[in-house]
Amino acid sequence: MARRIKPLIFVFWEGESEQAYTKYLKSAFEDVAVIRFPSNSGLFLEAKNMFKNSPKYRNNAEVTDEIWFFFDTELEKAVHWERNYKIIKELRKLRKCQIKVRLLMTTACMEYWMLLHFERTAPAIASPADKERIKDRVKRCVPFYEKGDYGSTCEIAKHYGTAIENGKWTLISLVDDGLPTLEDTDERNCWLYQGTHTFTTVHEAIEFLIELKR
Template sequence: MKPLIYVFYEGESEQQYIDYLKSCFSDVAVIKRCSKRASTNLFADTKSRFEKDKKYRDVAEATDEIWFFFDVESKDRADEIWSERLKTINYLRKLRKKPNIRVRLLMTSGCVEYWFMLHFKDCAPPTQTDADKKKLVEDVKKIIPTYKKGDKDSIWKIAPNYPTAIKYAQKRLQSIKEIPCIEDTDERNHWLCKNCLTFSTVFEALDFLESLNSMV
């Protein structure tokens, strides 16, 4: 059986990247994204879907993984925000028994364009201010001149370079000396959200999909 993965996301660019992954890995995984991005609080919105929407509630026991694809920004650093997110994560995990649903946080500091840049070069620029984010968009345009947020054609030109992004994102995470651990744990993810350093954990989802490919 192919693993069933539901993906919830913040922006239109993430939506197009997910659609590329659906196409690329359709032989080894069933990837389903929510029909529209969260309008306000990504985590609260997702919890509400599984509580109130029959479409999600009825497939919870068959769901193997749930992914949150989002940016980590300075405004999200408060411990109270992480505490609320963790409540949602734990709620979702327990919707399936033995084993629980695996919840992955596909996080990128500042904006998704940093993740896109890692598809082409090893870099760790500042990502938190509006000026930082604008520069990252311009940097992506230097490589893919047609790029704009949510544009399928340009994002589908970026996405096939994901093996390079895996390598550089992993290298970046390993270079952060203060991080409590490299492995995907709640402790690590809380630390990353709180400290807002330049990083992306999207590569971990790609690593997982690649591991499924190797088993075929």
């Protein structure tokens, strides 16, 4: 029987909470995927520079299966879509058969994704006060949670099954608001990235990892 080669995934992350969650995924799914991520934060421009200038990334481009960007969407970031989309298209072409690029997006703060591990909810999240309320709701579920703390992040992340179902619900709920499609397409991601709706797409990456286990 031929040995199955694990997919190679590079994850670029925005904040310490995303980094901690990525560490959990790396550990939980190490039997089916090789997940690597830089020690420093950075998203689209960081990825472009790393694959251009770092031998560690450049020399592995042809065997890279997926590139993930793990971040929060904010209204002020909407104007950067075209610039980032250009980079996405460049990264895809680093491999002859094209690299899959996933956007692990969550509205306003990573804590909303954390909260979906326990609750099905979609409040408006825009102001610092809104974000703090979401964090307080997470701390009601895991009192010792702190941003970037690996131990408390793992305690939350182990409930990812619930988060997947709630994450799907956030997208389905946006169909009537004009979401172009539930599929992971550039059109859909542009709509989400530039909008003000409450949602997440992080669950889609975890579903991919779960499917590898099957």
